[in-house]
Amino acid sequence: MSLPTAGLPADRILDDLRALRAGDLPTHGGRTLAYVYDSGLSGLDELAAGAHALASSTNGLDPTAFPSLLRMENDIVAAASALLGGGPATVGTVTSGGTESCMLAVHAARASRGDVTRPRIVVPSTAHAAFHKAAHYFHVEVATVPVSPDTFTADPEAMAAAIDDRTVLVVVSAPSYAHGVVDPVVPVAAAARERGVRCHVDACIGGWVLPYFRALGEDVPDFDLSVPGVTSLSVDLHKYAYCPKGTSVLLHADADLRRPQFFASASWPGYTMLNSTLQSTRSGGPLAAAWAVLNHLGDDGYRSLASTVLSATRTLRAGIATMDGLRLQGDPRSTLLSVAADADDFDVFTVADEMTERGWYLQPQFGFESSAPNLHLTVTAANHGTEELLLADLAAAVASARRSGPVTMGPEVTSTIAGLDPAELTPEAFGALLAMAGMTKVAAPKRMAEVNAMLAVAPPPLRERLLVEFLSVLYTPGS
Ligand SMILES: Cc1ncc(COP(=O)(O)O)c(C=O)c1O
Structure with missing residues (x-):
């Protein structure tokens, strides 16, 4: 894209921006459980803006x-x-x-x-x-x-x-x-x-x-x-x-x-x-x-928001702890939950995709030391009121992931990844890997479980190198 020769009217630009934003994860309403923090209070955005x-x-x-x-x-x-x-x-x-x-x-x-x-x-x-x-x-x-x-x-x-x-x-x-x-x-x-x-x-x-x-x-x-x-x-x-x-x-x-x-x-x-x-x-x-x-909410406002998010976190924590197939990692003391699979007949990354289908974003985290592959939930005040809906969708997502079974990777994929040297990753090798992941171009696919499964078998230095390559292509105009 080059700049328009004659500048566009302000209304049109804002319409275009709104249309672009429609493709983003929602930043309000508690559906996105990472990246965003929503107080759920009306008027706060307007004051801040x-x-x-x-x-x-x-x-x-x-x-x-x-x-x-x-x-x-x-x-x-x-x-x-x-x-x-x-x-x-x-x-x-x-x-x-x-x-x-x-x-x-x-x-x-x-x-x-x-x-x-x-x-x-x-x-x-x-x-x-x-x-x-x-x-x-x-x-x-x-x-x-x-x-x-x-x-x-x-x-x-x-x-x-x-x-x-x-x-x-x-x-x-x-x-x-x-x-x-x-x-x-x-x-x-x-x-x-x-x-x-x-x-x-x-x-x-x-x-x-x-x-x-x-x-x-x-x-x-x-x-x-x-x-x-x-x-x-x-x-x-x-x-x-x-x-x-x-x-x-x-x-x-x-x-x-x-x-x-x-x-x-x-x-x-x-x-x-x-x-x-x-x-x-x-x-x-x-x-x-x-x-x-800060001045608008004051100490009382933050106390009240903390009480709201505490209640939401407790409800979600209790619901997940007793949900068939899932377990919480550690003893979380704040507003963050790490949810791992408690069985091997499904993949948590598939659960993340199933949740995406149901309009929620949970963040996949790879296994690391004793931490199993898991889904991260950043709970905010805006999650209060829809805890039961989230838990019901999560249970349905697990059931669906069980029906699909765990993601399996062919031995050729595993051996290709094992043979990659992060210091010598060529654009061709990266392209071949993308093709193996079923991606024709660099863009986040709708379902990420296969990509995440491939990334999970790559040791961290290789994963870092692959993701840098991904970013480099992503941030190329016209890609
Ligand atoms: C504990 C901790 N430290 C540092 C950061 C980095 O913060 P930022 O993403 O604002 O750079 C985060 C982000 O989630 C965090 O949770």
């Missing part, structure tokens, strides 16, 4: 030029700190999302240890992939420590034993994305503190809901900045603070810990570049939208 529009042309690159942004960011950081055990010295930064917050935590830790030539971070094997991304970008080694095979929580002794003289950061999750379980933050943070090493709590997904769960009487293990040894914590506003996409908060226990995160350059003839995040020009839009949503 209005606030976004008021500030989207401002630039956080220079907070002295746009003091409104400075004020809103300090307000948001103060609110996050108050919710998450911060003290008078706590400072923070609003970033574009969880990955950026995690990357900045790694960057700050690495930059603070100029004495270490080959820095490494110690993470439980369930830590979010954002830490692997940070390690990749910033040339940091990752020491991955297996989690407990039954609970999927970090093993504090093994984490402590993995800390060495090159370790610049230890990471724990509250909760982990894959299983929704909260790591034992107290002993891990204590071990890090004893060795003089920073400890980051990744509360990107749970940070805005766990404190309210605790207030509602749930048994939530200590995980926040009040735990001795915790030096930083990330919490995403675009998750359970129900703000539009594009905001997360990275808190540091004090300004000295945060300082290495910042970047200044006077080594060129233009303005002195002074950045707190990975971005330089930063739209004030997401920040203003988040500030508006």
